[in-house]
Amino acid sequence: MKKLKHYCSVAMLSARLSIQSCIEYPIAFIGWLISNPIQFLVGFATIKFVVMEFDTIAGWDFKELAFLYGVSILSHGLSVIFFTKTWYMGWTIIHGEMDRLRLRPMNTLFQFLVGELNFVGFTDLIPGIILFVYGCISVDFKWTLYNTVAMICTIIGATLLRGAMYLGLGSITFWSKSPMNISGFLQELFNRTNMYPLSMYPRAVQFVFSFILPFSWICFYPASEFLGKDSLIKLPFGMAFITLALGIVMFMIACRIFSAGFKQYESAGS
Secondary structure (H helix, E strand, O other), X not given: OHHHHHHHHHHHHHHHHHHHHHHOOHHHHHHHHHHHHHHHHHHHHHHHHHHHHHOOEOOEOHHHHHXXXXXXXXXXXXXXXXXXXXXXXXXXXXXXXXXXXXXOOOOHHHHHHHOOOOHHHHHHHHHHHHHHHHHHHHOXXXXXXXXXXXXXXXXXXXXXXXXXXXXHHHOOHHHHOOOOOOHHHHHHHHHHHHOOOHHHOOHHHHHHHHHHOHHHHOOHHHHXXXXXXXXXXXXXXXXXXXXXXXXXXXXXXHHHHHHHHHHOOOOOOO
């Protein structure tokens, strides 16, 4: 318990320092606060225009698509706050910034993830919350005890899935020694598999994003169950709980990859 309290205090201190660092540049933060919501509103408007042209997309109307998009953006906002640092792991490793983690008597991955929480990520989370609330109201989402628990599991699992992808692929730099940035590629895949219903793609593509790269579990399958929509997979129990389980398992695997890679870390030298 004493160790847990120590780790929590370090995380709180790191969060406070991140906030103070952000406040040092208020104009930049205001710029993010304006620009980030705009990009999500543009994406939301794009969905509206597409639906106006085709009426529905794979049997999903605009209200249902708004719900799907809201769930996706909410988990995106949370992942930006906690896992942005994994987007640039290549440069962090190549520049030797991992050296300091070796010297501290704390878990390496914990230090890496909480060492610099992205307070600017709240500018992604705010439109995520707004779109999520709008989507829930649009489809008249029933906040029963089961649905509430299932939704919480969906959001946590989806956030962990996103973080696991960023962390696992970013950790490959320990072996490749190349400062590759896969965040843009992953975000594009996340958008393509969560902005629209997966059922609009051929079954082969649905299979890949369901069983090989489980991006569709971020929001499509849970949303399909909440709304009673048909999907490639039909199970007698909650999709939301599978999303949570997948998120935990995938994140544990990503942590293993990071730990194995860190053992190969040779510092940047002098």
